[in-house]
Amino acid sequence: MLSPESTAIVRATLPAVGAAIGEITTLFYGRMFADHPELERDLFNRGNQAAGEQPKALAGAVAGYATMLVEQPEVRPAAMLARIAHKHVSLGITEDQYKIVHKYLFAAIVEVLGAAVTPEVATAWDEVYWLMAGELIALEAKLYAEAGVAPGETWRPVTVVARTQESRGAVSFTLRPADGSPAPEFRPGQYVSVAVHLADGARQIRQYSLSAAPGGSHWRITVKRVHGGDTPDGEVSNWLHANVQPGDQLTVSLPFGDLTLAEGAEPLLLASAGIGCTPMIGMLDHLVASGSKRPVIVVHGDRSPADHAHAEQLRTLVAALPGAELHRWYQQPAEDDAQARTGLVDLAQIEVPEGVRAYLCGPLPFMRATRAELLRRGVPAQSVHYEVFGPDLWLASGN
Template sequence: MRAAWDEVYWLFGCSLIAEEARLYAEAGTDPDHPWRPHRVVERVEEARDAISLVLEPVDGHILPHRTGQYVAVAVDLPDGTRQPRQYTISSASGSAALRVTVKRVRGSDGAPDGQVSTWLHENAHVGTVLDVSQPAGDLLLDDSDDALVLISAGIGITPVAAIVDDLAQRRPDRPVHLFHVDREPETHALVADVRDRAQRLNDVRALTWYSASEAEGSAVRSGRMDLADVELPQTARVFLCGPLPFMQAIRGALVARGIAPERIEYEVFGPDRWARQPKSGAA
């Protein structure tokens, strides 16, 4: 029995090694040197404590990516440590450069500030060279005709921005529902970018909630996101991105309204401690 399990593990390990090699080959990356230098060619102040960095490879070789993927960015901190962090590519595939949007993490209740996000906000300017990994991630935009429901909170808007950018270029006819919640307009990153590209879509419905400010306009509401009275197509594909408690609550609400669990995708950066398909639809 032990020999049989050894064979299973060996075959599984070989499969993973082969898949890793394939990904490195597709990206033109040396597996012994997975980090590739990218230069910041543009920096945009998106919102309070949120910036976008447009990155181009120093060697001119573009990293191919699919809409919805992320990259890791590694920086050398003042204490001598080297720290990587993952950031969604907030622009569509096919562009000559990668755009990442970084929220500055400020510590509270005794927790320290985010080391890498703080470093990037203070040091990443046009001309700065950063080490960037090959793109990865499986929260990918498909090419079906199903309606899309894109639900985000805070900096979770980054994959939504990439998806809307892609649809505006390739599939403006695909029905899209955009739901986002933020603290206030001043913290709402990429809002102008998403609105501009959404205007190019033929069938789009958008609604925003601000939890700490008064609402203005028919498409803006105050308080927490509430989808109870919002029209939702039962056969839509749903993308969730935001803090884990937010996604758990929204997923529970969607399942309660009849959206099949397998049609709900989500993105968690770091260890995923939430099962892909919880036993019940409750948050």
């Protein structure tokens, strides 16, 4: 809990810091990467940096955490912190790196805000940072311990045993540990990080959901080739598509991620768009493998059937669940597919059962619209869970 003295100062200065935090985080990353180029080259996502998404996510996290400390000190932003901690552990982040971030972040605060940063203001915001860092370090230590590894020791070599074209722009890779041991367990909905060395020597890391049920001898990830349009193409996805074949080795993390299928009997809504189908496929595969009788509403939206990864498997899995129903939307539907709707996903066309637990994954506009419709229809916010591929720009709200 923030001290009373610091609470008063943070509350008074939060508008100024919040207004400048985008500038602060941009300066912070620039200075930190100048002094530690290995972090930009080998750890941080260069595409998200170029698009400005990583600074926005950090700004949202810091501002959101500080706001909760002063406005709702009795409430912990558990969802926000868990999401960050899982991502950090999947990247192999360790406690020492928080000291580096602290140094450059506070230097940027002082430079941007100037004389407004009195010793008292600096002390108060220093307290905010270390409270947040302390909570994350503790969560991450617990995740490392649960995985049975030392902090930072998350990486494992795997062998690609199969490559399958799942749609026009997505392929799946079936993976097994390089030493021949069984694939480590995971919870349906989790992801692994994949680290690749690119032509310019950079080591870039991306996360990919495990798109098959746990408990088998292999893992499977599904990778959409990212064409950036106004932004650079996805470095890792394009490299994987162009270079990886059966027999090759990859370096991947142990599974992490907080969007996991809760056990129980309540109805489920699995709503996805685009490549956001991948954690949902893993969840459905698990429900089938475990003989689940839960009511399940599956919703998916895509550009066209040709772009819909795992489309046939999705229909097969839903058909294998006695209490499941499937609803699909395509912006460009096939003429002979009478069961698909045209346009964007619209939950207003679907009956949502009482007591439903919802899982969302896909582009942010899709998830925002879907979540808003669920809340409008009386689904409690704590029953709506989501996964963001990339920096979480919802973090400021703690949702």
